[in-house]
Amino acid sequence: MLEKPTSQSSSISHIVNILTIAGSDSGGGAGIQADIKAISATGSYACSVITALTAQNTQGVSGIYSISAEFIGQQLDAVFQDIDIAAVKIGMLNDCSVIKVIAEKIKQYQPPFVVLDPVMVATSGDPLIQISAIETLKEVLFPLVSLITPNLPEAALLIGSDMPSSEAEIEGFIVKLRDHEPLNNINVLLKGGHFCGEQSNDWLVTPKMVEIFSHKRVFTKNTHGTGCTLSSAIASYLGQGYPLTQAIDLAKTYLSNALVQADLLNVGKGAGPVHHFYNLPC
Numbered sequence: 001m002l003e004k005p006t007s008q009s010s011s012i013s014h015i016v017n018i019l020t021i022a023g024s025d026s027g028g029g030a031g032i033q034a035d036i037k038a039i040s041a042t043g044s045y046a047c048s049v050i051t052a053l054t055a056q057n058t059q060g061v062s063g064i065y066s067i068s069a070e071f072i073g074q075q076l077d078a079v080f081q082d083i084d085i086a087a088v089k090i091g092m093l094n095d096c097s098v099i100k101v102i103a104e105k106i107k108q109y110q111p112p113f114v115v116l117d118p119v120m121v122a123t124s125g126d127p128l129i130q131i132s133a134i135e136t137l138k139e140v141l142f143p144l145v146s147l148i149t150p151n152l153p154e155a156a157l158l159i160g161s162d163m164p165s166s167e168a169e170i171e172g173f174i175v176k177l178r179d180h181e182p183l184n185n186i187n188v189l190l191k192g193g194h195f196c197g198e199q200s201n202d203w204l205v206t207p208k209m210v211e212i213f214s215h216k217r218v219f220t221k222n223t224h225g226t227g228c229t230l231s232s233a234i235a236s237y238l239g240q241g242y243p244l245t246q247a248i249d250l251a252k253t254y255l256s257n258a259l260v261q262a263d264l265l266n267v268g269k270g271a272g273p274v275h276h277f278y279n280l281p282c
Contacts, residue, residue, distance in 0.1 A: 016239040017083050018044045019111070020232060021076075021102060022091030023052035023064075029273030030056075030225030035089055037276035038232040042254055044239055047083055049075040051091075051098055058224060058268030069097040073105060080109040086239030087112060089232045090145075092119035094129040096136045103140040113238040114145040117231035120154045134158070142182045147244065149231045151191040158183065167195055174205055189234075189248060193226070200256075204248060213248055215256045222262035222272035229274055230255050 018039045025031035032048050039046035051072055055063035079085065088111045093099050106114060118137065120129045129137075134157065142148065155173075156163040159180040164173045170192070178184050190203040200217040203210055233251035242250065261278035 016044050016086035016236075017047055018087050018089065018232075018236050018239050019047045019049065019079055019083075019085045020089045020091070020235075021049045021051060021072075022089070022228070023054055024050050025054055025056050025225070027057040027224075027268065027273075029058065029267065030228045031091060034225035034228040034273065034276070035091070035232040038229045038254070039089075039236045041258075041276050041279070042233050042236040042251070044086070044236040047079050047085065049079060051093065058270035058272050060270070066095065067098075069095070069101040072098055073101045076102070076105040076109075080105065080111075085109070085111045087235040088114045089235035090114065090116045090141075091228060091231075092117075092129070093137065093141075094133050096133050099133060099136045099141055103144060106141075106144045113147075113235065115231050115235040115238065116141065116145045116148045117227050118148055118150050118154055118158070119227065120150075120157055138182060142186060145186060146238065147187045147189060147234065148183075149189045149191060149227065149234070151227065152194045155188070155190055163194075167192070167197075167201065170203065174203065174210060177205055178207075187244065191227070191230070202248075202252065204245065211245060213252050215252055218256060218259035218262075220259055220262050222265065222267075222274060223259065224271045224273045226255060226259070226274060229258065229276065 020032060020035035022035055023031045025033050032050055036046040036048060049072060051067055053065040054061050150158060152163050155177060159176055161176050164170055177188060185207060188205045190205055192201045198217055199214050202213045230251055233254050234247050237247035237250045258274035258276055258278055261275040265272055265275055267273055
């Protein structure tokens with residue numbers, strides 16, 4: 001679990017290295033591309049291990065080319081054997097053999113922090129991962145992570161429950177989450193973006209407490225890659241030495257600002273990306 005600095009600011013004086021393990025989005029809005037942008041924009045250096053290639057744009061995915069577990073292992077060895085990694089972010093993993101090799105390398109190299117964004121449900125509600133892969137994820141990888149960041153449909157799939165239909169049902173849902181192994185022993189950031197309302201709330205559920213992170217909801221169609229961006233920013237801030245709650249708050253603030261400025265971009269005809277580099281001069 002998380003045992004890093006408890007000060008109210010980063011204790012790191014140099015630029016830290018953050019590793020993202022995820023698939024490539026040829027449209028640039030999500031996956032590895034979003035991760036690298038978010039890690040860079042929040043002040044860290046981004047390394048990457050690519051698990052799959054996608055033919056993708058703002059309107060959807062038209063093709064996926066998987067990378068072998070063996071080559072993913074080679075990529076991981078190449079990074080860890082040369083570069084001091086302060087934190088790892090992991091994205092969508094839908095293959096049992098890939099999940100197992102990543103878990104093996106995490107155990108071998110023991111990075112200080114691992115943030116897992118379990119991308120399992122499409123915007124349409126369709127599952128993106130096989131049940132066998134979900135069980136492998138829970139069994140071999142969840143015990144190794146510092147934080148998982150599921151949205152409501154993903155959390156419901158993880159515990160085999162109906163998704164809460166309103167914030168009034170969240171308390172009961174969190175009880176179910178805490179009773180479900182192995183989620184009852186790890187930190188879970190439950191993302192509430194699927195709800196409506198003026199405020200966008202996320203719930204950090206740990207074995208000891210529940211904390212709400214609330215930001216004003218940003219209304220824009222350009223929300224592609226928000227989950228990738230948030231989890232990568234959290235990993236970046238954790239690697240810089242911020243405690244968990246502050247890393248989440250900083251990452252939420254960064255994402256909110258990137259959403260506010262997203263309409264300045266003109267990327268594609270569908271759901272465009274957030275503006276990762278909103279704070280750079282034009």
